[in-house]
Amino acid sequence: METKKNDKGYTSETERGIWFTFSRRSFLTLAGWGLFFATLGAYLSQIFGYKGFFYPKVLYEPSPRFSVGEPKAFLENSVTTLKSRKIFVVRDGNSFKALSVVCQHLGCAVEFSKEKNIFECPCHGSKYYRNGVNFAGPAPRPLDHFEMILEDTGKLVVDTSKKVPLETELIV
């Protein structure tokens, strides 16, 4: 291509200006690369756009081992429901137990009846004594009992990943 000077003193590669210097081949090549990078960008934004891409797909569950406070936080001869932890803390004098709220029939949450001094399941009527032993309804076994210890800090700690026999109690 030859460069010419027009009457205004500007130079261009042809008389008709720079916009007409692209051949059809150049235009299609440029359009092809543009399409390629646009597609690549869209693809990468799909992958990296999600925050979850950078983090492992893990369910964060609360620890099965947790503190429930000092013994004096529980009244003598009381049953305290810790709904968020799905346990009952049963205190009889200086004896403590941690019982599961999960009914052994089909897994409903049992409730403590103060008047009757028993646990009752609202789903199918299973009943449990205050120590967690089943005595009525379809529940096949007692409520789960969890390990409870008194830490050096003076706080009671329950571990719901460790089941203990029925008769286990923590004397404080």
Ligand code: FES
């Ligand atoms: S789930 Fe409790 S009695 Fe059925």
